[in-house]
Amino acid sequence: MIKIYNTLTRQLEEFTTLEPNVVRFYNCGPTVNGLMHLGHARSAIAFDAIRRYLEYRGYTVNYVMNFTDIEDRVIEVSKQEKRGVLELAEEYLRYFRRDMRNLNIKPATINPRAMLHINPMIDFAIKLIEKGFAYESHGDVYFDVQKFDHYGKLSNQKLANILLNTEDAENPNKHHPADFALWKAKKLGEPSWPSPWGEGRPGWHLECSVMSMTYLGESIDIHSGGQDLIFPHHENEIAQSESLFGKPFARYWLHNGYINIDQEKMSKSLGNFVNIFDLLKHYSSDAVRLFILQTHYRSPISFNEDAIKQAQTTSNRLFDVVLLTKNFADGSNELNKDALNDTDANLFTKIEKARQYFITAMNEDFNTPNGLAVVFNYSRDVNDYIRNTEEINGALMRESEKLFDEFMSVLGLFEDINQYHSIGTVEKLVNLLIDIRQEFRKDKNWVMSDKIRDVLKEADITLEDTPKRVLWKLT
C-alpha cells in the first residue's frame, strides 16, 4: 500500500486512484523565460521518480507537465531582451527540453503549452462568469474569491489573513483585493488575443485548470509542484476548477522542498541559482539525480560543491557494481532455486529481501533516501559475492541484474549502461588478453603483465586484480 503526504490535509494518506490502475497526474512545469536551474531540476526529478515508481508498481500514469509560455514573466523578459514573446518562449522551451532529456527525465505523456490553449481558457472564464464566480471589469476578468467558500484551504489561510501588496489592495477594478485575474486586458506592446472582453491575454493560474481538465478530466489524482506554488497558484487553480465543476480538483497535492544555497532558497528572483546545463559540464546526470534523490522530496536540500562531488563519487561506485553484475549475468540457464549452494542461496535471499525493502521504503511517501540505502546495502553484498566467490553463478547474476534494472528504472539512473556492457567479440578478446597476462603474472613477468594492463587502459578498458579473478570494465 502506497502512502502519500497530502498538502491539502497535511497528513499521510493511503493512495487510491479514481480509475483502477490509472493515475491522472498533473505536474506544474516551469515558466519558460530563462534557463533551467537546479531548483527546476529537483522538482522535475522528484516527480519523475514518483511517476516511475507508480509505473513500476503497475499503474498506467498519464503524466502531464505544462510549459508556461505566455505570462507576465515571459513578457517581462521579452521586453528586457527586446525580442518577441513567441520567439523567446520557443528558445527557452528548447533549452528546457534539452536539459530535461540530459537529466533523463522520462518524457511526459504530453507537455501542453499555455499559448496553444487560449480559446479553452476563454471558454473556461466565460463559464465561470455565467456561474457567478467571476466578473468582467474594464476588460479584465477576475475570479471572485469571496464566492468560493473554501478559498485558502490548500495553504491553510483565512482570506482575512492573507497579506496583500498595495498594488492589489488599491486595484479599483477588483471586488476584493485577493481576487485574481483570469483574463487581463491588453497593454501596449504586449501580445494579445481577441475575447468577449476585448483584446487581452490569460492570467497565469487559468492555464493549469484548463489543461488539466483537457488532458486528464475534471478531477485528477495527483497535482504536484514546488512548495512556492501552494499559494497563490494552486490555491487559485482549486478555486477555478472546483467552483466550475463542483467536485474536488485533485485528490492528492504534492509539493517538493527547495534547494538552499548558503542557507537561502535558490530561486530565479534571488539570482543565486545553479544552471543545469553548466552543472552537467562537470557532473554526470546520474550524479545530479543521486544528489536530488538522496533527500526526501519534501525536505530542503543544502547545495554545495562538496555535496555534488560526493554524489558523483557515489554514482561512479554504484555504476561499477551494476556493470559488474551485468557482465556476469548469463541468460543461457534457468536459475534452479532449489539447487543453489549456500553462498548462492544466501545471495538469492538478499535479492528478494532487497526488492521487498525497496518497495517498503518507496511506499512510505516515496522515501528515495531509504530506497537508496537498500540499493547501497545490496550492492555491497553483490560486490562481495563477485569478488570472493569461487564460482559465479551466471543465472543468479541475471536475477541480480534484474533487480538492479528495477531499481534503476525507478530512480532513472544509468540508462546508458548497456553500452558499457561487455559482450561478444570484445569480451572474448579481453578475456584472452587477461588469460595471457595471468600467465605472465604467474611467471612474475611484471613488465609484460603491466604492459597488457596499460595498453588496455589506453583502450578504455580497466583491469582489476581480485583474489578470485580479474575484473574488467569499459570506462
Add this chain to the structure above:
RNA sequence: GCGGGGUUAGCAGAGCGGUUUAUGCAGUGGCCUGCAAAGCCAUGGACGGGAGUUCGAAUCUCCCACCCCGCUCCA
C-alpha cells in the same frame, strides 16, 4: 500579523517512542595485494539548549535560541 518547515557526526541525509542512533562521501585500522585500482571487514564521531511525560525520547509536551519558506516574480 497569519500560515508552514527546520536545527541529527567533517559534509550530505534517513529515522519521528523501544534491537548496537540508517545510508552515501570523507577519517582511522585491518584483510586482500608484485605494483595499481577496487572491494570487503572493523572502527571513531551527532540527535540546537532547558524542563517535563514515560519503564524507556533524536522521536511526545512545554519553554528558549537560531534558521528557512509562503502571504499574488519563483520548482
